[in-house]
Amino acid sequence: MDNKPLKTPPPYPIASVDHALRAATILQLEGGATVAQLAERLGVARSTAHRILAMLVYRDFAVQGEDRVYRAGPVLELAAHSQSLVSRLRAVALPHLHRLVGLLDETTNLIVRTGDTVRFIASVECRQALRVGSREGMVFPAHRTTAGLLLLAELPDEELTELYGDSHADDIDLGRLRTELRRLRRNGFAVNRERSERGLVAIGVLVCDRDGTALAGLSVSLPSVRYDAQQLPSLVATLEAAARGVERDLADQA
Structure with missing residues:
Protein backbone atom coordinates (compact mmCIF):
# COMPACT_ATOMS: atom_id res chain seq x y z
CA MET A 1 0.00 0.00 0.00
CA ASP A 2 2.96 2.30 0.54
CA ASN A 3 6.70 2.00 0.15
CA LYS A 4 7.82 3.01 3.63
CA PRO A 5 10.16 0.51 5.31
CA LEU A 6 8.80 -1.82 7.97
CA LYS A 7 9.69 -1.07 11.57
CA THR A 8 12.60 -3.26 12.69
CA PRO A 9 14.58 -3.23 15.95
CA PRO A 10 18.03 -1.60 15.88
CA PRO A 11 20.96 -3.97 15.26
CA TYR A 12 22.70 -2.85 18.46
CA PRO A 13 20.02 -2.06 21.06
CA ILE A 14 21.06 -0.20 24.22
CA ALA A 15 19.26 -1.75 27.17
CA SER A 16 19.62 1.25 29.48
CA VAL A 17 18.09 3.59 26.89
CA ASP A 18 15.28 1.13 26.22
CA HIS A 19 14.55 0.86 29.95
CA ALA A 20 14.44 4.65 30.33
CA LEU A 21 12.12 5.06 27.35
CA ARG A 22 9.81 2.31 28.57
CA ALA A 23 9.76 3.87 32.04
CA ALA A 24 8.80 7.25 30.61
CA THR A 25 6.05 5.61 28.56
CA ILE A 26 4.65 3.85 31.62
CA LEU A 27 4.50 7.12 33.54
CA GLN A 28 2.85 8.92 30.64
CA LEU A 29 0.23 6.26 29.94
CA GLU A 30 -0.59 5.15 33.46
CA GLY A 31 -0.07 8.22 35.60
CA GLY A 32 2.48 6.93 38.10
CA ALA A 33 4.57 4.11 39.55
CA THR A 34 6.76 3.36 42.55
CA VAL A 35 10.36 2.17 42.28
CA ALA A 36 9.27 -1.39 43.10
CA GLN A 37 6.47 -1.37 40.52
CA LEU A 38 8.72 -0.03 37.81
CA ALA A 39 11.47 -2.53 38.63
CA GLU A 40 8.97 -5.37 38.23
CA ARG A 41 7.59 -4.02 34.97
CA LEU A 42 11.03 -3.53 33.43
CA GLY A 43 12.49 -6.72 34.85
CA VAL A 44 15.39 -4.92 36.54
CA ALA A 45 16.72 -4.54 40.09
CA ARG A 46 15.21 -1.83 42.29
CA SER A 47 18.53 0.00 42.38
CA THR A 48 18.50 0.13 38.57
CA ALA A 49 14.90 1.36 38.51
CA HIS A 50 15.81 4.04 41.05
CA ARG A 51 18.69 5.29 38.88
CA ILE A 52 16.43 5.39 35.82
CA LEU A 53 13.80 7.41 37.67
CA ALA A 54 16.40 9.77 39.10
CA MET A 55 17.60 10.59 35.58
CA LEU A 56 14.04 11.08 34.34
CA VAL A 57 13.42 13.49 37.21
CA TYR A 58 16.65 15.34 36.41
CA ARG A 59 15.56 15.81 32.80
CA ASP A 60 11.95 16.76 33.77
CA PHE A 61 10.42 13.62 32.31
CA ALA A 62 9.26 12.63 35.80
CA VAL A 63 8.49 14.11 39.20
CA GLN A 64 8.32 12.40 42.59
CA GLY A 65 5.45 13.18 44.93
CA GLU A 66 5.41 13.16 48.70
CA ASP A 67 3.80 9.70 48.49
CA ARG A 68 7.06 8.48 46.86
CA VAL A 69 5.19 7.75 43.63
CA TYR A 70 6.84 8.90 40.42
CA ARG A 71 4.65 10.59 37.83
CA ALA A 72 5.17 12.09 34.41
CA GLY A 73 6.91 15.45 34.49
CA PRO A 74 6.46 18.66 32.48
CA VAL A 75 8.13 17.27 29.36
CA LEU A 76 5.46 14.59 28.98
CA GLU A 77 2.59 17.02 29.69
CA LEU A 78 0.32 14.45 31.32
CA ALA A 79 -2.77 15.40 33.30
CA ALA A 80 -1.50 13.40 36.23
CA HIS A 81 -4.30 13.95 38.76
CA SER A 82 -7.01 11.97 37.00
CA GLN A 83 -7.04 8.43 35.73
CA SER A 84 -7.20 8.57 31.94
Missing part, protein backbone atom coordinates in the same frame (compact mmCIF):
# COMPACT_ATOMS: atom_id res chain seq x y z
CA LEU A 85 -9.30 6.28 29.77
CA VAL A 86 -6.07 4.76 28.45
CA SER A 87 -4.96 3.95 31.98
CA ARG A 88 -8.32 2.38 32.85
CA LEU A 89 -8.37 0.42 29.61
CA ARG A 90 -4.93 -0.97 30.29
CA ALA A 91 -5.70 -1.92 33.88
CA VAL A 92 -8.94 -3.68 32.91
CA ALA A 93 -7.44 -5.45 29.88
CA LEU A 94 -4.23 -6.80 31.41
CA PRO A 95 -5.81 -9.82 33.17
CA HIS A 96 -7.52 -10.74 29.89
CA LEU A 97 -4.24 -10.39 27.99
CA HIS A 98 -2.57 -12.74 30.46
CA ARG A 99 -5.40 -15.25 30.09
CA LEU A 100 -5.10 -15.06 26.31
CA VAL A 101 -1.39 -15.82 26.55
CA GLY A 102 -2.24 -18.82 28.72
CA LEU A 103 -4.73 -20.07 26.13
CA LEU A 104 -2.83 -19.31 22.93
CA ASP A 105 0.81 -19.25 24.09
CA GLU A 106 1.42 -16.23 21.86
CA THR A 107 2.04 -12.54 22.62
CA THR A 108 -1.05 -10.36 23.12
CA ASN A 109 -1.52 -6.60 22.82
CA LEU A 110 -3.90 -3.72 23.49
CA ILE A 111 -3.69 -0.80 21.05
CA VAL A 112 -5.29 2.66 20.82
CA ARG A 113 -5.36 5.10 17.90
CA THR A 114 -4.32 8.75 17.81
CA GLY A 115 -4.79 10.31 14.39
CA ASP A 116 -3.03 8.21 11.77
CA THR A 117 -0.89 6.32 14.30
CA VAL A 118 -1.51 3.68 16.94
CA ARG A 119 0.22 3.12 20.27
CA PHE A 120 0.61 -0.23 22.01
CA ILE A 121 -0.53 0.52 25.57
CA ALA A 122 -0.14 -3.05 26.86
CA SER A 123 1.74 -6.11 25.66
CA VAL A 124 2.12 -9.51 27.34
CA GLU A 125 4.76 -11.83 25.93
CA CYS A 126 4.38 -15.58 25.72
CA ARG A 127 7.20 -17.85 26.95
CA GLN A 128 8.04 -19.64 23.72
CA ALA A 129 11.67 -19.35 22.67
CA LEU A 130 10.63 -18.01 19.26
CA ARG A 131 8.10 -15.29 20.04
CA VAL A 132 7.03 -11.78 19.23
CA GLY A 133 8.52 -9.41 21.81
CA SER A 134 6.67 -6.73 23.75
CA ARG A 135 5.61 -3.72 21.71
CA GLU A 136 4.38 -1.75 24.74
CA GLY A 137 4.80 1.97 24.23
CA MET A 138 5.67 1.65 20.56
CA VAL A 139 3.95 3.70 17.86
CA PHE A 140 3.14 2.45 14.34
CA PRO A 141 1.26 3.86 11.34
CA ALA A 142 -2.39 2.93 11.90
CA HIS A 143 -2.84 1.43 8.43
CA ARG A 144 0.06 -0.97 9.08
CA THR A 145 -1.49 -2.78 12.06
CA THR A 146 -4.50 -5.01 12.66
CA ALA A 147 -5.97 -2.85 15.40
CA GLY A 148 -5.19 0.33 13.51
CA LEU A 149 -7.08 -0.85 10.44
CA LEU A 150 -10.07 -1.91 12.52
CA LEU A 151 -10.14 1.45 14.32
CA LEU A 152 -9.80 3.32 11.02
CA ALA A 153 -12.71 1.29 9.64
CA GLU A 154 -14.94 2.86 12.31
CA LEU A 155 -14.29 6.41 11.10
CA PRO A 156 -16.73 8.42 8.96
CA ASP A 157 -15.53 8.79 5.38
CA GLU A 158 -14.86 12.51 5.73
CA GLU A 159 -12.61 11.95 8.76
CA LEU A 160 -10.69 9.26 6.89
CA THR A 161 -10.20 11.72 4.03
CA GLU A 162 -8.83 14.32 6.45
CA LEU A 163 -6.33 11.78 7.81
CA TYR A 164 -5.17 10.39 4.49
CA GLY A 165 -5.81 13.19 2.04
CA ASP A 166 -3.14 15.48 0.66
CA SER A 167 -0.47 14.71 3.28
CA HIS A 168 -0.45 11.00 2.32
CA ALA A 169 -1.30 11.36 -1.36
CA ASP A 170 2.06 10.05 -2.53
CA ASP A 171 2.26 6.91 -0.40
CA ILE A 172 -1.32 5.74 0.29
CA ASP A 173 -4.04 4.86 -2.21
CA LEU A 174 -7.07 6.25 -0.37
CA GLY A 175 -9.57 4.46 -2.59
CA ARG A 176 -7.88 1.12 -2.00
CA LEU A 177 -7.71 1.81 1.73
CA ARG A 178 -11.44 2.58 1.84
CA THR A 179 -12.23 -0.69 0.08
CA GLU A 180 -10.11 -2.65 2.53
CA LEU A 181 -11.66 -0.92 5.54
CA ARG A 182 -15.20 -1.68 4.35
CA ARG A 183 -14.26 -5.37 4.10
CA LEU A 184 -12.71 -5.37 7.57
CA ARG A 185 -15.76 -3.68 9.07
CA ARG A 186 -17.96 -6.42 7.62
CA ASN A 187 -15.63 -9.18 8.87
CA GLY A 188 -15.19 -7.73 12.36
CA PHE A 189 -11.53 -8.77 12.54
CA ALA A 190 -8.24 -8.09 10.75
CA VAL A 191 -5.19 -10.15 9.85
CA ASN A 192 -1.77 -8.57 9.40
CA ARG A 193 0.70 -10.73 7.49
CA GLU A 194 4.13 -9.05 7.76
CA ARG A 195 2.57 -5.65 7.12
CA SER A 196 4.05 -3.93 10.13
CA GLU A 197 7.12 -6.12 10.72
CA ARG A 198 8.83 -8.89 8.78
CA GLY A 199 8.24 -12.40 10.08
CA LEU A 200 5.17 -11.39 12.11
CA VAL A 201 1.48 -12.22 11.78
CA ALA A 202 -1.17 -10.55 13.94
CA ILE A 203 -4.91 -11.05 14.30
CA GLY A 204 -7.03 -8.35 15.92
CA VAL A 205 -10.56 -7.47 17.04
CA LEU A 206 -12.16 -4.34 18.49
CA VAL A 207 -12.91 -3.37 22.09
CA CYS A 208 -15.94 -1.05 22.32
CA ASP A 209 -17.77 0.89 25.00
CA ARG A 210 -21.37 0.15 26.00
CA ASP A 211 -22.63 2.41 23.18
CA GLY A 212 -20.67 0.49 20.56
CA THR A 213 -17.98 3.13 20.06
CA ALA A 214 -14.60 1.57 19.28
CA LEU A 215 -12.06 2.27 22.04
CA ALA A 216 -9.12 0.01 21.26
CA GLY A 217 -7.93 -3.06 19.44
CA LEU A 218 -7.03 -6.41 21.01
CA SER A 219 -4.55 -8.54 19.08
CA VAL A 220 -2.41 -11.64 19.19
CA SER A 221 1.00 -11.61 17.47
CA LEU A 222 3.00 -14.64 16.43
CA PRO A 223 5.94 -15.57 14.22
CA SER A 224 4.75 -16.11 10.64
CA VAL A 225 6.34 -19.58 10.58
CA ARG A 226 3.88 -20.66 13.29
CA TYR A 227 0.75 -19.21 11.70
CA ASP A 228 -1.79 -21.67 10.31
CA ALA A 229 -4.68 -20.07 8.42
CA GLN A 230 -6.93 -22.99 9.38
CA GLN A 231 -6.68 -21.83 12.99
CA LEU A 232 -8.01 -18.35 12.14
CA PRO A 233 -11.68 -18.95 13.15
CA SER A 234 -10.60 -20.33 16.51
CA LEU A 235 -8.16 -17.47 17.10
CA VAL A 236 -10.79 -14.86 16.24
CA ALA A 237 -13.37 -16.52 18.51
CA THR A 238 -10.90 -16.56 21.42
CA LEU A 239 -10.00 -12.91 20.86
CA GLU A 240 -13.67 -11.93 20.61
CA ALA A 241 -14.41 -13.63 23.93
CA ALA A 242 -11.53 -11.72 25.57
CA ALA A 243 -12.67 -8.42 24.04
CA ARG A 244 -16.21 -8.93 25.39
CA GLY A 245 -14.69 -9.63 28.80
CA VAL A 246 -12.73 -6.36 28.69
CA GLU A 247 -15.89 -4.50 27.70
CA ARG A 248 -17.90 -5.99 30.57
CA ASP A 249 -15.22 -5.19 33.13
CA LEU A 250 -14.84 -1.65 31.81
CA ALA A 251 -18.61 -1.12 32.02
CA ASP A 252 -18.72 -2.55 35.57
CA GLN A 253 -15.92 -0.20 36.61
CA ALA A 254 -17.76 2.79 35.20
Whole structure:
Protein backbone atom coordinates (compact mmCIF):
# COMPACT_ATOMS: atom_id res chain seq x y z
CA MET A 1 0.00 0.00 0.00
CA ASP A 2 2.96 2.30 0.54
CA ASN A 3 6.70 2.00 0.15
CA LYS A 4 7.82 3.01 3.63
CA PRO A 5 10.16 0.51 5.31
CA LEU A 6 8.80 -1.82 7.97
CA LYS A 7 9.69 -1.07 11.57
CA THR A 8 12.60 -3.26 12.69
CA PRO A 9 14.58 -3.23 15.95
CA PRO A 10 18.03 -1.60 15.88
CA PRO A 11 20.96 -3.97 15.26
CA TYR A 12 22.70 -2.85 18.46
CA PRO A 13 20.02 -2.06 21.06
CA ILE A 14 21.06 -0.20 24.22
CA ALA A 15 19.26 -1.75 27.17
CA SER A 16 19.62 1.25 29.48
CA VAL A 17 18.09 3.59 26.89
CA ASP A 18 15.28 1.13 26.22
CA HIS A 19 14.55 0.86 29.95
CA ALA A 20 14.44 4.65 30.33
CA LEU A 21 12.12 5.06 27.35
CA ARG A 22 9.81 2.31 28.57
CA ALA A 23 9.76 3.87 32.04
CA ALA A 24 8.80 7.25 30.61
CA THR A 25 6.05 5.61 28.56
CA ILE A 26 4.65 3.85 31.62
CA LEU A 27 4.50 7.12 33.54
CA GLN A 28 2.85 8.92 30.64
CA LEU A 29 0.23 6.26 29.94
CA GLU A 30 -0.59 5.15 33.46
CA GLY A 31 -0.07 8.22 35.60
CA GLY A 32 2.48 6.93 38.10
CA ALA A 33 4.57 4.11 39.55
CA THR A 34 6.76 3.36 42.55
CA VAL A 35 10.36 2.17 42.28
CA ALA A 36 9.27 -1.39 43.10
CA GLN A 37 6.47 -1.37 40.52
CA LEU A 38 8.72 -0.03 37.81
CA ALA A 39 11.47 -2.53 38.63
CA GLU A 40 8.97 -5.37 38.23
CA ARG A 41 7.59 -4.02 34.97
CA LEU A 42 11.03 -3.53 33.43
CA GLY A 43 12.49 -6.72 34.85
CA VAL A 44 15.39 -4.92 36.54
CA ALA A 45 16.72 -4.54 40.09
CA ARG A 46 15.21 -1.83 42.29
CA SER A 47 18.53 0.00 42.38
CA THR A 48 18.50 0.13 38.57
CA ALA A 49 14.90 1.36 38.51
CA HIS A 50 15.81 4.04 41.05
CA ARG A 51 18.69 5.29 38.88
CA ILE A 52 16.43 5.39 35.82
CA LEU A 53 13.80 7.41 37.67
CA ALA A 54 16.40 9.77 39.10
CA MET A 55 17.60 10.59 35.58
CA LEU A 56 14.04 11.08 34.34
CA VAL A 57 13.42 13.49 37.21
CA TYR A 58 16.65 15.34 36.41
CA ARG A 59 15.56 15.81 32.80
CA ASP A 60 11.95 16.76 33.77
CA PHE A 61 10.42 13.62 32.31
CA ALA A 62 9.26 12.63 35.80
CA VAL A 63 8.49 14.11 39.20
CA GLN A 64 8.32 12.40 42.59
CA GLY A 65 5.45 13.18 44.93
CA GLU A 66 5.41 13.16 48.70
CA ASP A 67 3.80 9.70 48.49
CA ARG A 68 7.06 8.48 46.86
CA VAL A 69 5.19 7.75 43.63
CA TYR A 70 6.84 8.90 40.42
CA ARG A 71 4.65 10.59 37.83
CA ALA A 72 5.17 12.09 34.41
CA GLY A 73 6.91 15.45 34.49
CA PRO A 74 6.46 18.66 32.48
CA VAL A 75 8.13 17.27 29.36
CA LEU A 76 5.46 14.59 28.98
CA GLU A 77 2.59 17.02 29.69
CA LEU A 78 0.32 14.45 31.32
CA ALA A 79 -2.77 15.40 33.30
CA ALA A 80 -1.50 13.40 36.23
CA HIS A 81 -4.30 13.95 38.76
CA SER A 82 -7.01 11.97 37.00
CA GLN A 83 -7.04 8.43 35.73
CA SER A 84 -7.20 8.57 31.94
CA LEU A 85 -9.30 6.28 29.77
CA VAL A 86 -6.07 4.76 28.45
CA SER A 87 -4.96 3.95 31.98
CA ARG A 88 -8.32 2.38 32.85
CA LEU A 89 -8.37 0.42 29.61
CA ARG A 90 -4.93 -0.97 30.29
CA ALA A 91 -5.70 -1.92 33.88
CA VAL A 92 -8.94 -3.68 32.91
CA ALA A 93 -7.44 -5.45 29.88
CA LEU A 94 -4.23 -6.80 31.41
CA PRO A 95 -5.81 -9.82 33.17
CA HIS A 96 -7.52 -10.74 29.89
CA LEU A 97 -4.24 -10.39 27.99
CA HIS A 98 -2.57 -12.74 30.46
CA ARG A 99 -5.40 -15.25 30.09
CA LEU A 100 -5.10 -15.06 26.31
CA VAL A 101 -1.39 -15.82 26.55
CA GLY A 102 -2.24 -18.82 28.72
CA LEU A 103 -4.73 -20.07 26.13
CA LEU A 104 -2.83 -19.31 22.93
CA ASP A 105 0.81 -19.25 24.09
CA GLU A 106 1.42 -16.23 21.86
CA THR A 107 2.04 -12.54 22.62
CA THR A 108 -1.05 -10.36 23.12
CA ASN A 109 -1.52 -6.60 22.82
CA LEU A 110 -3.90 -3.72 23.49
CA ILE A 111 -3.69 -0.80 21.05
CA VAL A 112 -5.29 2.66 20.82
CA ARG A 113 -5.36 5.10 17.90
CA THR A 114 -4.32 8.75 17.81
CA GLY A 115 -4.79 10.31 14.39
CA ASP A 116 -3.03 8.21 11.77
CA THR A 117 -0.89 6.32 14.30
CA VAL A 118 -1.51 3.68 16.94
CA ARG A 119 0.22 3.12 20.27
CA PHE A 120 0.61 -0.23 22.01
CA ILE A 121 -0.53 0.52 25.57
CA ALA A 122 -0.14 -3.05 26.86
CA SER A 123 1.74 -6.11 25.66
CA VAL A 124 2.12 -9.51 27.34
CA GLU A 125 4.76 -11.83 25.93
CA CYS A 126 4.38 -15.58 25.72
CA ARG A 127 7.20 -17.85 26.95
CA GLN A 128 8.04 -19.64 23.72
CA ALA A 129 11.67 -19.35 22.67
CA LEU A 130 10.63 -18.01 19.26
CA ARG A 131 8.10 -15.29 20.04
CA VAL A 132 7.03 -11.78 19.23
CA GLY A 133 8.52 -9.41 21.81
CA SER A 134 6.67 -6.73 23.75
CA ARG A 135 5.61 -3.72 21.71
CA GLU A 136 4.38 -1.75 24.74
CA GLY A 137 4.80 1.97 24.23
CA MET A 138 5.67 1.65 20.56
CA VAL A 139 3.95 3.70 17.86
CA PHE A 140 3.14 2.45 14.34
CA PRO A 141 1.26 3.86 11.34
CA ALA A 142 -2.39 2.93 11.90
CA HIS A 143 -2.84 1.43 8.43
CA ARG A 144 0.06 -0.97 9.08
CA THR A 145 -1.49 -2.78 12.06
CA THR A 146 -4.50 -5.01 12.66
CA ALA A 147 -5.97 -2.85 15.40
CA GLY A 148 -5.19 0.33 13.51
CA LEU A 149 -7.08 -0.85 10.44
CA LEU A 150 -10.07 -1.91 12.52
CA LEU A 151 -10.14 1.45 14.32
CA LEU A 152 -9.80 3.32 11.02
CA ALA A 153 -12.71 1.29 9.64
CA GLU A 154 -14.94 2.86 12.31
CA LEU A 155 -14.29 6.41 11.10
CA PRO A 156 -16.73 8.42 8.96
CA ASP A 157 -15.53 8.79 5.38
CA GLU A 158 -14.86 12.51 5.73
CA GLU A 159 -12.61 11.95 8.76
CA LEU A 160 -10.69 9.26 6.89
CA THR A 161 -10.20 11.72 4.03
CA GLU A 162 -8.83 14.32 6.45
CA LEU A 163 -6.33 11.78 7.81
CA TYR A 164 -5.17 10.39 4.49
CA GLY A 165 -5.81 13.19 2.04
CA ASP A 166 -3.14 15.48 0.66
CA SER A 167 -0.47 14.71 3.28
CA HIS A 168 -0.45 11.00 2.32
CA ALA A 169 -1.30 11.36 -1.36
CA ASP A 170 2.06 10.05 -2.53
CA ASP A 171 2.26 6.91 -0.40
CA ILE A 172 -1.32 5.74 0.29
CA ASP A 173 -4.04 4.86 -2.21
CA LEU A 174 -7.07 6.25 -0.37
CA GLY A 175 -9.57 4.46 -2.59
CA ARG A 176 -7.88 1.12 -2.00
CA LEU A 177 -7.71 1.81 1.73
CA ARG A 178 -11.44 2.58 1.84
CA THR A 179 -12.23 -0.69 0.08
CA GLU A 180 -10.11 -2.65 2.53
CA LEU A 181 -11.66 -0.92 5.54
CA ARG A 182 -15.20 -1.68 4.35
CA ARG A 183 -14.26 -5.37 4.10
CA LEU A 184 -12.71 -5.37 7.57
CA ARG A 185 -15.76 -3.68 9.07
CA ARG A 186 -17.96 -6.42 7.62
CA ASN A 187 -15.63 -9.18 8.87
CA GLY A 188 -15.19 -7.73 12.36
CA PHE A 189 -11.53 -8.77 12.54
CA ALA A 190 -8.24 -8.09 10.75
CA VAL A 191 -5.19 -10.15 9.85
CA ASN A 192 -1.77 -8.57 9.40
CA ARG A 193 0.70 -10.73 7.49
CA GLU A 194 4.13 -9.05 7.76
CA ARG A 195 2.57 -5.65 7.12
CA SER A 196 4.05 -3.93 10.13
CA GLU A 197 7.12 -6.12 10.72
CA ARG A 198 8.83 -8.89 8.78
CA GLY A 199 8.24 -12.40 10.08
CA LEU A 200 5.17 -11.39 12.11
CA VAL A 201 1.48 -12.22 11.78
CA ALA A 202 -1.17 -10.55 13.94
CA ILE A 203 -4.91 -11.05 14.30
CA GLY A 204 -7.03 -8.35 15.92
CA VAL A 205 -10.56 -7.47 17.04
CA LEU A 206 -12.16 -4.34 18.49
CA VAL A 207 -12.91 -3.37 22.09
CA CYS A 208 -15.94 -1.05 22.32
CA ASP A 209 -17.77 0.89 25.00
CA ARG A 210 -21.37 0.15 26.00
CA ASP A 211 -22.63 2.41 23.18
CA GLY A 212 -20.67 0.49 20.56
CA THR A 213 -17.98 3.13 20.06
CA ALA A 214 -14.60 1.57 19.28
CA LEU A 215 -12.06 2.27 22.04
CA ALA A 216 -9.12 0.01 21.26
CA GLY A 217 -7.93 -3.06 19.44
CA LEU A 218 -7.03 -6.41 21.01
CA SER A 219 -4.55 -8.54 19.08
CA VAL A 220 -2.41 -11.64 19.19
CA SER A 221 1.00 -11.61 17.47
CA LEU A 222 3.00 -14.64 16.43
CA PRO A 223 5.94 -15.57 14.22
CA SER A 224 4.75 -16.11 10.64
CA VAL A 225 6.34 -19.58 10.58
CA ARG A 226 3.88 -20.66 13.29
CA TYR A 227 0.75 -19.21 11.70
CA ASP A 228 -1.79 -21.67 10.31
CA ALA A 229 -4.68 -20.07 8.42
CA GLN A 230 -6.93 -22.99 9.38
CA GLN A 231 -6.68 -21.83 12.99
CA LEU A 232 -8.01 -18.35 12.14
CA PRO A 233 -11.68 -18.95 13.15
CA SER A 234 -10.60 -20.33 16.51
CA LEU A 235 -8.16 -17.47 17.10
CA VAL A 236 -10.79 -14.86 16.24
CA ALA A 237 -13.37 -16.52 18.51
CA THR A 238 -10.90 -16.56 21.42
CA LEU A 239 -10.00 -12.91 20.86
CA GLU A 240 -13.67 -11.93 20.61
CA ALA A 241 -14.41 -13.63 23.93
CA ALA A 242 -11.53 -11.72 25.57
CA ALA A 243 -12.67 -8.42 24.04
CA ARG A 244 -16.21 -8.93 25.39
CA GLY A 245 -14.69 -9.63 28.80
CA VAL A 246 -12.73 -6.36 28.69
CA GLU A 247 -15.89 -4.50 27.70
CA ARG A 248 -17.90 -5.99 30.57
CA ASP A 249 -15.22 -5.19 33.13
CA LEU A 250 -14.84 -1.65 31.81
CA ALA A 251 -18.61 -1.12 32.02
CA ASP A 252 -18.72 -2.55 35.57
CA GLN A 253 -15.92 -0.20 36.61
CA ALA A 254 -17.76 2.79 35.20
